[in-house]
Amino acid sequence: MTVTNTLINRIKEVDNFQNMACYCSNWKEFTEELSEWGVYSAAKIDFDDDTLDINLLDQFINNWEG
Numbered sequence: 001m002t003v004t005n006t007l008i009n010r011i012k013e014v015d016n017f018q019n020m021a022c023y024c025s026n027w028k029e030f031t032e033e034l035s036e037w038g039v040y041s042a043a044k045i046d047f048d049d050d051t052l053d054i055n056l057l058d059q060f061i062n063n064w065e066g
Contacts, residue, residue: 010043021064027057
């Protein structure tokens with residue numbers, strides 16, 4: 001499993017992440033909102049990890065309906 005898929009699965013598991021994903025339109029907005037609460041990672045993966053597939057994360061956040 002890729003780090004991107006691991007991160008997506010973690011977002012699906014955590015209610016607060018799900019709620020934020022519903023509110024945001026893309027990955028950048030999602031991470032910016034969470035950073036205001038001091039959250040910079042999930043599942044031991046930093047949100048700025050250079051191996052993340054940002055296009056896939058954008059698509060996931062944009063399409064998330066919870």
